[in-house]
Amino acid sequence: xxxxxxxxxxxxxxxxxxxxxxxxxxxxxxxxxxxxxxxxxxxxxxxxxxxxxxxxxxxxxxxxxxxxxxxxxxxxxxxxxxxxxxxxxxxxxxxxxxxxxxxxxxxxxxxxxxxxxxxxxxxxxxxxxxxxxxxxxxxxxxxxxxxxxxxxxxxxxxxxxxxxxxxxxxxxxxxxxxxxxxxxxxxxxxxxxxxxxxxxxxxxxxxxxxxxxxxxxxxxxxxxxxxxxxxxxxxxxxxxxxxxxxxxxxxxxxxxxxxxxxxxxxxxxxxxxxxxxxxxxxxxxxxxxxxxxxxxxxxxxxxxxxxxxxxxxxxxxxxxxxxxxxxxxxxxxxxxxx
Amino acid sequence: xxxxxxxxxxxxxxxxxxxxxxxxxxxxxxxxxxxxxxxxxxxxxxxxxxxxxxxxxxxxxxxxxxxxxxxxxxxxxxxxxxxxxxxxxxxxxxxxxxxxxxxxxxxxxxxxxxxxxxxxxxxxxxxxxxxxxxxxxxxxxxxxxxxxxxxxxxxxxxxxxxxxxxxxxxxxxxxxxxxxxxxxxxxxxxxxxxxxxxxxxxxxxxxxxxxxxxxxxxxxxxxxxxxxxxxxxxxxxxxxxxxxxxxxxxxxxxxxxxxxxxxxxxxxxxxxxxxxxxxxxxxxxxxxxxxxxxxxxxxxxxxxxxxxxxxxxxxxxxxxxxxxxxxxxxxxxxxxxx
DNA sequence: CTGAAAGCGCTAACAC
DNA sequence: GTGTTAGCGCTTTCAG
Numbered sequence: 057x058x059x060x061x062x063x064x065x066x067x068x069x070x071x072x073x074x075x076x077x078x079x080x081x082x083x084x085x086x087x088x089x090x091x092x093x094x095x096x097x098x099x100x101x102x103x104x105x106x107x108x109x110x111x112x113x114x115x116x117x118x119x120x121x122x123x124x125x126x127x128x129x130x131x132x133x134x135x136x137x138x139x140x141x142x143x144x145x146x147x148x149x150x151x152x153x154x155x156x157x158x159x160x161x162x163x164x165x166x167x168x169x170x171x172x173x174x175x176x177x178x179x180x181x182x183x184x185x186x187x188x189x190x191x192x193x194x195x196x197x198x199x200x201x202x203x204x205x206x207x208x209x210x211x212x213x214x215x216x217x218x219x220x221x222x223x224x225x226x227x228x229x230x231x232x233x234x235x236x237x238x239x240x241x242x243x244x245x246x247x248x249x250x251x252x253x254x255x256x257x258x259x260x261x262x263x264x265x266x267x268x269x270x271x272x273x274x275x276x277x278x279x280x281x282x283x284x285x286x287x288x289x290x291x292x293x294x295x296x297x298x299x300x301x302x303x304x305x306x307x308x309x310x311x312x313x314x315x316x317x318x319x320x321x322x323x324x325x326x327x328x329x330x331x332x333x334x335x336x337x338x339x340x341x342x343x344x345x346x347x348x349x350x351x352x353x354x355x356x357x358x359x360x361x362x363x364x365x366x367x368x369x370x371x372x373x374x375x376x377x378x379x380x381x382x383x384x385x386x387x388x389x390x391x392x393x394x
Numbered sequence: 395x396x397x398x399x400x401x402x403x404x405x406x407x408x409x410x411x412x413x414x415x416x417x418x419x420x421x422x423x424x425x426x427x428x429x430x431x432x433x434x435x436x437x438x439x440x441x442x443x444x445x446x447x448x449x450x451x452x453x454x455x456x457x458x459x460x461x462x463x464x465x466x467x468x469x470x471x472x473x474x475x476x477x478x479x480x481x482x483x484x485x486x487x488x489x490x491x492x493x494x495x496x497x498x499x500x501x502x503x504x505x506x507x508x509x510x511x512x513x514x515x516x517x518x519x520x521x522x523x524x525x526x527x528x529x530x531x532x533x534x535x536x537x538x539x540x541x542x543x544x545x546x547x548x549x550x551x552x553x554x555x556x557x558x559x560x561x562x563x564x565x566x567x568x569x570x571x572x573x574x575x576x577x578x579x580x581x582x583x584x585x586x587x588x589x590x591x592x593x594x595x596x597x598x599x600x601x602x603x604x605x606x607x608x609x610x611x612x613x614x615x616x617x618x619x620x621x622x623x624x625x626x627x628x629x630x631x632x633x634x635x636x637x638x639x640x641x642x643x644x645x646x647x648x649x650x651x652x653x654x655x656x657x658x659x660x661x662x663x664x665x666x667x668x669x670x671x672x673x674x675x676x677x678x679x680x681x682x683x684x685x686x687x688x689x690x691x692x693x694x695x696x697x698x699x700x701x702x703x704x705x706x707x708x709x710x711x712x713x714x715x716x717x718x719x720x721x722x723x724x725x726x727x728x729x730x731x732x
Numbered sequence: 733c734t735g736a737a738a739g740c741g742c743t744a745a746c747a748c
Numbered sequence: 749g750t751g752t753t754a755g756c757g758c759t760t761t762c763a764g
Contacts, residue, residue: 059453061741072751077743085749102531107510108450109741112756115397117446119510127471128675134466137492149506152490154471168487172445172457193440311679318681337466337620341649341680343656399757410735415759422760423733447757450740 060103069097080105111173119149120364121169125157125182125206129308130337131353132180135204138357139178146365148175159185166190176200176364181208183245183280200367204360207249212375214363216356219379220250223349224257226384227331228303230347232265234392236301236329239267242277242288242313244305251305254333258303272297277309285312293320300328301390307332307339307348314342314389329390344388351382398441407435418443449511457487458702459507463495463520463544467646468675469691470518473542476695477516484703486513497523504528514538514702519546521583521618538705542698545587552701553715554694558588561687561720562595565669566641568685568722570603572730574639574667577605580615580626580651582643589643592671596641610635615647623650631658638666639728645670645677645686652680652727667728682726689720 066073071090078086079094097103111117120143124132140150151174155162162182167190169177177194179201191211195201204216231239241258244251255274262269277288285304289312292298304310310332314324322328324344332339332348339346359378367373404411409428416422417432435441449455458481462470478488489512493500500520505528507515515532517539529549533539542554569577579596582589593612600607615626623646630636631654642648648670652662660666662682670677670686677684697716705711 059741063741073741074743074752075750078750081743087749090749104509106450106741108446108455109756110743112444112446112450112740112758113742113744115756127465128468130466133464133492137494149489149510150491151487153488154475156475171442172487315679338676338679341653341676343681397757401757411758412736412760413734415757416734419759425733428733444757447740448759450742450756451758451760453740 059106060101061106062103065094065098065101065103068101069094116175117173118147119151119172119174120361121166121174121177122150122152123155123162123165123169123177123179124152125155125162125180127152127154131205131334131351134353135180135357135360138354138359139361140357141354142358142361142365155182157182157184159187163187163190166194170194170199176202176368178202178204178360178364180204180206181248182206183248186247198371198373200364200373202360202364202367204356205250209249213373214360214367214375215377216360216363217250217377217379218349218351218356218382220253221257221260223382223384224254224303224333225261226257227333227347227349228258228261229265230384230386231301231303231329231331231390232261232267234301234325234329234390237267238273238299239301239303240273240275240292240299242275242285242302242304242309244280244309245278246276254305273299277305280306280308282308282312282315285309285314286316287312289313289316298322298328302328302330304330304332306334307336307346310346310348310389311336311338311342314346325389325392329392331390335385339385339387347387347390348385349382350385352380356380397444398439399444400441403432403436403439403441406439407432454513455511456485457489457510457512458699459504459512459515460488460490461493461500461503461507461515461517462490463493463500463518465490465492469543469672469689472691473518473695473698476692476697477699478695479692480696480699480703493520495520495522497525501525501528504532508532508537514540514706516540516542516698516702518542518544519586520544521586524585536709536711538702538711540698540702540705542694543588547587550713551711552698552705552713554698554701555588555715555717556687556689556694556720557717558591559595559598561722562592562641562671563599564595564722565671565685565687566596566599567603568724569639569641569667569669569728570599570605572639572663572667572728575605576611576637577639577641578611578613578630578637580613580623580640580642580647582618582647583616584614592643611637615643618644618646620646620650620653623647623652624654625650627651627654636660636666640666640668642668642670644672645674645684648684648686648727649674649676649680652684663727663730667730669728673723677723677725685725685728686723687720688723690718694718 062073062076079091153165201213207215243255275288277284332346335348335350339348400411400414416424417429491503539551545553581593613626615622670684673686673688677686
């Protein structure tokens with residue numbers, strides 16, 4: 057597996073290595089025909105500049121690290137596609153790592169990526185990340201980081217999020233306008249910023265419409281997965297405290313709740329209406345189809361990538377927080393036919 | 395974003411850089427206390443060896459490239475997790491790229507990865523990959539490649555696959571034993587090895603039971619996604635050629651077919667039974683739940699990684715083909731209550 | 733046990 | 749226009 061190097065090409069042609077180098081980085085003067093001769097010979101020999109050497113020399117890698125908590129749901133893969141859409145045409149490589157919703161693995165990922173000299177990082181934190189000193193260190197070294205979706209407020213970086221508050225408010229209000237009154241919120245992990253925003257949106261909508269919104273109506277399901285939704289619903293059934301509607305922190309949680317309701321012959325949306333968040337592929341497959349908020353995943357990735365690019369090119373960090381807009385997909389799970 | 399280098403540490407301690415280097419690669423003799431002094435100082439300064447420089451020097455990267463067609467379904471993410479499970483403890487980094495089911499993007503991915511000097515590649519080809527000369531070139535240069543799931547037979551590399559033929563046979567036979575007779579197969583893209591294997595399993599099972607298996611019973615749905623299944627089913631409905639059972643090349647195709655059946659009030663499994671392949675998360679959410687073959691995704695990733703490791707360590711390529719076993723998940727979609 | 737020095741493949745002054 | 753040369757940060761002979 058011998059690689060062809062710049063020297064081989066130079067030797068073959070009897071020119072110096074710098075000429076070869078210049079031919080490949082066409083910002084220098086070089087005679088057109090020498091250039092062509094070089095390119096031809098290079099092709100012949102199967103020569104490609106060794107990126108590792110370039111990186112060492114230039115102290116930059118053109119690699120961007122992306123760390124996400126999981127990629128089992130469509131959300132993160134879609135965001136990543138958006139990131140790639142911006143970065144790849146600019147000559148960047150996107151290295152993806154998954155933290156598996158584990159703060160420790162996440163830290164390991166980031167360290168690996170940093171030590172392998174990615175030029176910057178785009179990250180969505182795991183649900184249990186609390187310690188941020190390492191990230192603060194990186195920021196102090198002026199290492200560019202952009203956060204999206206799962207952000208940590210006290211880290212001074214550009215951030216891209218959905219307007220979770222507004223959409224949670226709207227989702228709740230939708231349920232209220234459908235005539236549901238005893239509405240429960242399945243809330244997400246407490247360290248996640250969007251959990252809090254969605255919770256607040258729920259509460260404010262309830263208050264606006266003068267509906268009861270006591271502690272018993274906020275159910276902490278401890279996670280974001282189908283099983284968490286199942287457990288939350290099961291608990292309500294066991295306690296015989298059935299609401300007439302549920303606003304779930306995300307789709308998988310809503311799905312889990314629906315599966316338990318169906319197993320217990322609870323009619324959706326007649327007995328209990330339900331709304332999810334972050335449209336997943338599952339929301340159309342389940343019956344009845346699940347009302348949900350659609351996030352602009354692709355655009356979120358693009359935006360995060362652009363912000364990073366900005367910092368990379370200007371060297372200046374602008375810790376702005378960009379709020380993206382979503383859209384509301386009303387389906388069967390929350391619409392009572394009266 | 396200044397990085398601390400080996401020189402900084404050396405200067406601080408008044409020793410030479412080689413001593414520092416030795417302290418970090420403990421294969422050389424070095425006085426225990428100097429070593430400790432060095433490590434302490436390194437930690438103090440926040441020094442980490444620069445992997446880029448190490449790579450240049452050692453002409454190896456400890457990076458492994460993984461190229462998959464997509465990661466929207468759980469299948470590939472799960473396999474990747476298996477790959478990481480083996481490779482990360484061995485000190486390898488796993489760089490993931492997605493080809494988006496596009497042979498051209500795929501080739502671009504592979505070139506990027508190769509030029510960035512990954513030590514080896516684990517790949518599952520896109521559905522439309524046909525040209526393989528570049529891959530052959532790589533193999534001639536003794537570049538290690540392992541294929542899994544979506545393999546190309548003529549490429550002489552280690553391969554990891556499910557025993558698609560056997561499981562397709564079993565799935566079909568299951569339908570037959572349930573009393574279905576007019577069974578149709580929704581077949582996958584023709585360039586994919588598993589499409590052919592599953593098709594053959596279907597045909598052989600039909601023949602064994604002396605059931606009619608003519609051309610009209612093999613439906614080419616042209617893809618592997620929900621929409622392809624929808625179109626295939628819609629076509630059958632339009633032509634009024636309804637079978638009494640369907641064996642679909644994979645779960646999304648089966649799902650799509652089911653969605654169309656349900657929209658047309660076709661009872662599953664009473665009017666039409668259906669079996670998928672490669673258990674997806676969706677198979678439990680849809681109603682009725684979908685009978686499917688579960689693939690050992692995690693193990694598939696592990697196996698592929700181990701094969702690559704073997705070649706990396708020994709320098710010898712063993713182009714074996716490993717067939718993994720799956721399991722059959724019988725659910726509601728294929729079981730008629732009589 | 734430790735230091736000096738060469739060199740991995742490339743780029744970018746600096747000469748000519 | 750093109751060649752020479754000094755590094756980028758590290759490992760690894762070769763001396764001592």
